[in-house]
Amino acid sequence: MKNKRFIIIGLISILVICVNILLFFGHKPFKDLEPSDIVSANVQLMPPDTTIQIIEIKELVSYLNEIVVYNKDNSYTEYAGQAVIFKLDMTDGFQIEVTAYNPFIIINGVGYKCKYEPCEALNNYANRLMIREH
Secondary structure: OHHHHHHHHHHHHHHHHHHHHHHHHOEOOOOOOOHHHEEEEEEEEEOOOEEEEEOOHHHHHHHHHOOOEEEEOOHHHHOOOOEEEEEEEEOOOOEEEEEEEOOEEEEOOEEEEEOHHHHHHHHHHHHHHHHHHO
16 A cells, blocks of 8 residues: 555656656747748837738748747736737638747737747847838
8 A cells, every 4th residue: 555655656756847847948839830831920019019021931930940938927917028929820721929028928818938048039030120121
């Protein structure tokens, strides 16, 4: 009887450790995204409330491929700063909305803590697009 209890406690401990490792290392929600998966895309920067059509989808996908998310976290509503909202029209008819709001990424309304550098690169990409437009 004691052996079964130790086995169960051991398995639960291993499961908890595995979940914590996954949360610590995060995952890439767009790692399999290909430029051919996107029909069209635009980005809205707020501020200054400017929307830009994205022509070079391949460059956008390269930034999205690098995004790493950790745990769900909707505390982004307590932050102030620039939001960069990408709207992707997919070949399967769905639309995906990705908001870069460092240190958060919001995917279709669900906020996640994210790795700082890839999110900052995505934000900088959008700002460079805005500069090119003007």
